[in-house]
Amino acid sequence: MSKFTKIEKLEDLIKDTVDGQLVEQTVTSLLPPGENFGSVMYKVDFKVKKGDKEEEYHAVAKCTPLNTFTQEIFNTQTTFKSEIAWYTTVIPTIKDFQKTSGDFFQKFYGARISLNPDSDVVDANGVILTENLKISGYSNVDRHLGFNLDQSKAVLRDLATFHATPIAIKLKNKPLFDEKIRPYLPGLKPGDPEANPIKHLSKQLISIPELAQYVDRIESNIKNNSDSLDKSVNEPWGSISHDDFWINNVMITNDPIPKVVILDFQCPVYGSITADLLFFLSTSVNLDIIRTNMDLLIQYYWDEFVKNLVELKIDTALFPHEEFLKELDEVAQRQFSHAAFHTFIIFAEKGTTALDSSKADFKKEEFEHNDMSLNSRHITKYIWLVEEYAKRNWI
Template sequence: MDLKQLETIFDKNLGKNKKIVDIKSSNLVEKGENNGGELFKLDITVKNEETKEDSVLHVVGKTIPLIEKFQEIFNIQVTFKAEIIFYDKIVPILQQFQKENGMKNVITCFPKFYGGRLNLNGSNTVDKDGIIIMENLKMSGYTNLDRHVGYNLKESMLLLKDLAEFHSTVIAFKLKHPDLFFKEIRPVCNNHLQLSEENSFKDVIGIVEEILLQSKECTPYVPKIRKMWNEFKPDFSGENKREPFATITHSDLWVNNAMMKYVNGEPVKNKFVDFQLYNYGSPGFDILNFLFTSVQTNVLRMKFDDLIRFYHNEFVNNIKRLDCEYSKFSYSKFLKELELDSVQVLNWDLSFIPMVAFGQKGHALPDSNVVDFNDAQFKAMMVNNIPEEAKRRLHFMIEEYINRKWL
C-alpha cells in the first residue's frame, strides 16, 4: 500500500506540534472477507515536537478494490464518495439533532472517522490513492463474529437496539427538518451495486434448488421460487420509497459489517461498519437481511417474532424520545412494511447465504470465468461443500415465508 501524503488527512486530529514520523501497514482481514474495498491496519507513530515523546495511533485505512470487476460492481465513483459523506457529515448531523432534543447519550454505533480523500490530484474522481481513515475498533476490544456461527439472542438484541435507534433517528430528523433532510441528506443516499444482466451468480438458483429440495416443506415451492428469481429486478435506487418508514438503510447489514465488544463474555457494545451501500429505503430490508444472514438458526426458530417486536419497541420508544408523532408507526403497519420488503430480501439472501455468509473462509468469491453453476459436477460439488447450517438457514427462511404468506 502506497501511503502518500497521509499527513494531510490527520491535520485536525493530531493536535499542535505533532508530526507523523512512521507508518506501518498490514492487511486487516483475510482474502475474501471484504470484496468492496481493501482494508489495512495502520499503526501511525506520532512525535510531539515539544516533549519529543512518541505515541502510536491505531487506525484502519480503506481503499478501493484492487480487482476492476469489483470496482464496477461496487460503483466506487459513487459509493466511495458517499461513505466519506456518511461519516463526515451525516453522523454528526444525527448526533447534534439528538443533543438538541435533550438526549444526553447520542448514537455511538459507528467508528470514529479521521478523514478521507478521493485522490491526490484534487479532482472529483476516485482512484487508487483514495482512502478512508477510521479508528481500529479491534484495538478497543471489538471483534467480528464468526460468520459460520452467527449471533445469539443477546448479541442480536444489542445490534437491533442500535439499528432501531439509527433508523428512527433519521426518520425523526426527516419529520422535524424535512427541507434540510431532502436537500442535504437524501441526495447522497443513492448508493447501489451495479449488477449486470449477465451476472453469472444469477445461475446460483440451481444450487439453491438442490438445497431446498432436501426439505419436504420447501419442495412444493421450488418452481415458484425459480420463477420469482428469474423475474426479479433488484431495486437499489431508493426512488419511490414508502413513507413514513423510509429511512437511511445500511443495505448490506450482516455479520462482517458489524463488530461487538464483550465484558466478561457478555456483549455490551455494537458498531456498524462499511457504509458504502447505504440507501434511502425501508428499514425492513436491514432487519430481515440481518436476521436471515447473520442470526443463528436455532435462535430464529425460537425467537423470530420476539426479535421483530423488540426492534419495533426500540424504534417507537426512540421516536417518542425525539418528540415526534408515533401513531403512524404502529406494529401492524410495521409488519406490513416487512412484508412489502420481503421479496427483495428473499431474492438477495437466496444466493448470499450459501455463497457469501457461509462461503469458504480465506477465499475470494469464485472468478466468473471458472464458475459454471449449470454443470452437474460443479453444482454437486458446491452443494456438498455448503455447511449444514447454511442449508438449515435457507430451509428456515422459506418455511417462515410460507407461514407468513410472503411467498
C-alpha cells in the same frame, strides 16, 4: 495498481483530526479473501510526536478495489465519495440532532479520493481512515456461528436508533435531511441480469430435496425480484437503509450489555426500515436462536424503534404497528434473493471468495463462472430460510 505497504501523505490525511508530527507508520493487510468485497482493508499503526512524547494510534484504512470489475460492481466513483461524506457530513448531522455521542459509529481520522487535491476522480490512492475498533475491545462474530440472542438484541437496539433518527430529522427538518443526508444514499447500480449470480444459485436451491415442494415459489420470487434493485418506499417507513447490514458489517463488545459499531457505508439507500431488519435476521443471527426467536426479535426491534421516536418527540400515531407488519410482509418478498445470496457468502469456506477486490487482475469471468456448490452449512440454513419465508407467505 498494487497493495499498499504505506499510506502516502498520511500526515496530510490526519492533519485535521490528529495533533502532532507523524514519525512512523506500519501498514499490513487486515482481512483475508471472503471477509470483505467492495474495498481493500489495511491495518495502519502510526506514531505522532507531540513535544517530547510520542503517541501511538491504531487505525483501519479502507481503500479502493484493486480491479476495475469490482469497482464497477460497487460503483466506486460514486459510493467512495458518498462514504467519505458519511463521515464528514451525515454522521455529524445525526449526532448533532441526537445530541448524543453516536456510539455506534467509528472515530474518523481522515479521507481522500486521490493524492491530487484538485481531482474529482477516485483513484488507487483513495482512502478512508478510521479507528481500529479491536484495540477498544470490539470484534467480529464468527459468520459461521452468527449472533447469540443478547448480541442480536444489542444490534437491533442500535439499528432501531439508526433508522429512527433520520426519520425524525426528515419529519422535523426536511431541508436538513435533503441537504445533509439524502444526497449520500447512492445505493448500487443494477448489474447485468444474465450475470446475476442469484440466478445460478437458484439452481442449487431447487436441487435441495427438502425444498422440492417450494420450487415454484423459489423460482417465481427470484424471477420477479432479482433483476432490479427495487428500493421503492411506502411512507412513512423511509429512512436510511444500510442495505448491507450483515454480520461482517457489525462489530460488538463482550460486555454484559454489548456495545455495537455499525460499519461500511458504501451503498446505503433511502429505503424501508424493514429491509435492514429482515436482512439481518435472515442472514446473521445464530440459526438455533432465530428458529425460535424470529417474532421476539422483530417485536424487540419495533419496541426500540418506537422508544426512539418517543425520545425524539415524534408522534408515534404516524407509525401504526399493523402497518409496520404489512410493510414487513411486502419488503420480505424483495429481500429473499438478497438474503439467499448472502447466505452463500456467509457459509462459504473461510479464505475463499467469488469476488476478490484485493486481486488486481480479477476478471468478470472468474465471478460469473464461480463454483456455487453448497456445503452442509449452506443446505441447513437454506432449508430454514425457505421454510420460514414460505410459512410467512414471504415467497
